[in-house]
Amino acid sequence: MVIRIGKATDNDFVANDSHVSRYHARLTRDEKGNLFIEDTESTNGTFVNGDRVIKKKITPSDIVTLGNNYTLNISEVLKSDNDYSEEFAALKPVYENYIKEKIRIQSSNQFKTRLLQSLPFAVIGILGLMISVIGKHNQGVFIGSLIIAVCAPTLGIYLGARQSAKIPALLQNLSNQFKINYVCPKCGTFLGEIPWESLANKKKCSLSTCRAKWVKK
């Protein structure tokens, strides 16, 4: 990454100050992610914490001055290169958690629905066994069992249907949250239900006016 800084309008970052040279300095980042400020033969010099430098490694807490009194805002300078790779990397777990949660909602509800629908039939089976043992000579138990045998499956189907009716609402909430979180870090456009890896392969925001870069060069 190289960001050219100076007064001339064709720099990556334009520093409009009378003591800043037309092509004053460069901000670079090496493969390890270290930032360097480098003077490009400016008239009035480049300073880090008051010391004049030719090339110096800098951190966000350092104060970089161009010429007599133009203080460089490093985070603003970095944005001029549209480097959003760190913010974009943070979207990977957002996508993965969305898919994981979506599958969890669907499968857990399917399980609960089937359980609720099949439990009554298990109850009937147990009742049948009980009647065969004690119900033969007891009319009360026999009639009671008959009523339960009719009502239990109906209740089971009702509960099962109610459980499966929760799915759309849960998925809708999940999808709404995803649309808020899975957006371009620069322009805020929802990235769609597109896997993070596919977006990473495109290397930049699909909105042509945005120009955010997602993968460091």
Ligand SMILES: [Zn+2]
């Ligand atoms: Zn964008």
